[in-house]
Amino acid sequence: MQPFEVIILFGDERGVIQALGPFPVQLGVDSIGLGAIQVRERCVQRGIGGDRVGLSRLHGGATGIDVRRGLQAVGEAGLLYEFLVRTRELPAAIDLVESLPDVQFVLDHIGKPPIADGACDEWADCITRLAAHPNVACKLSGLVGEAKPGAITADFQPYADLILESFGTDRVMFGSDWPVCVPYRSYEGVYELAMELLHGLSTSELDAVFGLNAVSVYGLA
Numbered sequence: 001m002q003p004f005e006v007i008i009l010f011g012d013e014r015g016v017i018q019a020l021g022p023f024p025v026q027l028g029v030d031s032i033g034l035g036a037i038q039v040r041e042r043c044v045q046r047g048i049g050g051d052r053v054g055l056s057r058l059h060g061g062a063t064g065i066d067v068r069r070g071l072q073a074v075g076e077a078g079l080l081y082e083f084l085v086r087t088r089e090l091p092a093a094i095d096l097v098e099s100l101p102d103v104q105f106v107l108d109h110i111g112k113p114p115i116a117d118g119a120c121d122e123w124a125d126c127i128t129r130l131a132a133h134p135n136v137a138c139k140l141s142g143l144v145g146e147a148k149p150g151a152i153t154a155d156f157q158p159y160a161d162l163i164l165e166s167f168g169t170d171r172v173m174f175g176s177d178w179p180v181c182v183p184y185r186s187y188e189g190v191y192e193l194a195m196e197l198l199h200g201l202s203t204s205e206l207d208a209v210f211g212l213n214a215v216s217v218y219g220l221a
Contacts, residue, residue, distance in 0.1 A: 071096060075103035080217070082106045087113060090126035097133045104135050106217060109142025109177060110163050115155065116148045124162055131166035137217050138167045140194060140209070141175025144184040153196045160197040169205040173213045 074081050081103060083093045090111050097105055107130065113123040130136055140163060143156050163172055176190045185193065198209060215221050 068096070068099065071100055071103055075100060080104035080106060082108050083111075084108045085111060087111060087123040087126065090123070090130060094126065094130050094133075097130060097136055101133070101135055104217070105133075105137070106173075107136060107138040109146075109175070110138060110140060110159060112142060112146055113159055115143065115146040115151070115159060120158060120162075127162060127166050131171075134171075136167075137171040137173060137213065138163055139173050139175035140197075142177040142180075144181055144190060144193070145177065147184075149184075153193060156193065156197055164198075164201075169201060169208050170213060172209050173217065174210045 071081055083105060085093050085107075093105075093107070093111075097103075111123060111127060111130075113120055131138070140160060143159065144151070147155055174191075174194050176187050178187045178190070181187065181190050194210075198206060201209065
């Protein structure tokens with residue numbers, strides 16, 4: 001199948017849509033402190049398919065009652081939630097996932113491991129624990145921004161391998177992190193890197209990672 005990527009926009013980023021070409025676009029809402037009805041209403045106001053997908057992001061290890069209430073509302077509204085966190089915040093994400101088994105989650109940028117430092121033990125432990133929950137999918141994205149300048153495929157391989165091993169090819173989705181990736185590599189460069197990292201996958205597995213999993217997770221069918 002032709003690879004594609006779902007682009008997620010927040011706030012006042014609608015102007016970016018014109019530059020996205022053929023990519024499917026979903027707009028997100030900040031659900032913290034909102035009830036399920038309010039989440040749906042905000043989705044309608046912003047032109048989001050309220051019965052299909054609404055996205056928000058958790059910045060930091062906020063696990064208070066407002067956060068949990070907001071995430072529960074996302075699940076009750078039939079939507080999903082994306083984590084944008086670093087290694088130090090993954091334990092908070094795990095705690096939330098464990099307490100909300102009926103909510104679908106997506107981990108952005110494989111949890112932003114410290115690739116430049118070559119450190120992965122703490123990150124790897126958290127990824128393994130997070131992936132044990134079937135209601136979590138993961139975007140293979142954002143790697144180039146976490147590495148040293150001039151990093152080669154081998155520098156990224158251990159991280160990609162662990163993601164595939166932990167989540168399986170049915171819960172991993174390609175992501176470019178465009179346009180944030182541009183100072184490090186072009187969109188084409190990020191795509192080529194992903195293909196190199198996934199060189200051992202079959203055609204059907206590549207189809208899943210580069211499109212079909214996103215269709216399922218984001219309800220695009």
